[in-house]
Amino acid sequence: MTRNETQTLETRLVQIGVGRDERTGAISFPIYPSATYRHPAVGQSTGYDYTRSGNPTRQVLEEGLAALEGGVRACVFASGMAALTTLFLHFSAGDHLIVSEDLYGGTYRVLDQVFAKLGLTASYVDTTRLEAIETAVTDGTRAILIETPGNPLLGVADIAAIAGLCRHHQLLFIVDNTFLTPVLQRPLELGADVVVHSATKYLGGHNDLCSGVLVARDPQLGERLYFLQNATGAVLPPQDCWLLIRSLKTLALRMERHCQSTGEVARWLQRHQRVTAVYYPGLEDHPGHELSQRQTRGFGGMLSFRVDSPELARAVLEKLRLISFAESLGGVESLMTLPAVQTHADIPEAERLRLGVCESLLRLSVGIESAADIIADLEQALG
Ligand SMILES: Cc1ncc(COP(=O)(O)O)c(C=O)c1O
16 A cells, blocks of 8 residues: 555555555555565564564555554454454453443453453443443453444444543553444544454455454554464464455445445334334434434444344244344345344343343344345345
8 A cells, every 4th residue: 555644544445455565566465375484594584484473464454454443553363352352361360341231242251251260350331321431440440342333232432532531540442343444433533542343344344254453543552462462373364364455445335335225224124013123323313323423424234123022033034035144244245133142142131131132132234235125125024
């Protein structure tokens, strides 16, 4: 990518890797599968020694991602969970985290069933309410991790306000930006310290790649994350780095379509007799609508909706033809899931029900098929 700070995000996305392979001039940056590299002489390096520590294809991807998020350094991992796990290793026994309660179940699981045993504790709070966060801060609190919009109920947290709170209490501020991507939301510019992605979702965008990303706002933290990545080793292989670079080139176009279609589908669902609630920040009656308008460039491609019985929710999943009943989100293909029994199954039932993640709640990742076809499928499935 020819560095030009005046270029738009859309242009930077397309240009990732272009002009970087000076020897051949390749437009599509090559895959370097080599696990190791010859040293020119004792004590010298080409800049690459061993692929866990550094790989040319991964480097192009990481530099591209850091620039897109407005950070100084990105590290790319074998999955979103590998990225989060590596980030949690930054903390020590006795440290405490404040985490969004409307959160991907796997993040809850790794904190609750892996890191709790190592002495890292977490409180789950409604991070759409600043006072709830403030109340949860203890002497041991080291960081706040939010997902905004939340998962699966799409609650919207005020990134700039939470950043202020973190500065006041000297806490690290981590934002999982998986649902919106840097095309729609740039948390580092609003004061976050680290951005996390499951790149398996929109960044990859085609349901054919599993990967994760951490982006740091300052060099010291970037160096620490790189240290942890190299020390523990969950790097993304070069072939997948290339696939992710290829996918990123169409991210802006894809996000535009996701946003447009999701708005149409959400409004259609709101009018359906058997749908009792629709959760999408793009709807004027969503409690986070105005905040979203201020802090994002679009409302994204995810929505959840409640139908009038758990039986109907199960029947819808069985009747779907175009939309696939499958976990995950953010790909070009539309996917629907039942969070209570899939993505959020590891959250204790009482807690799930308190949050409203019951068996009548369906989550839809609206793909880039025509909105009319998606709506037609929902219409026949809702019967
Ligand atoms: C918001 C969010 N963060 C992190 C993850 C974990 O990512 P991965 O599945 O790539 O490990 C997911 C997965 O669904 C997610 O939805």
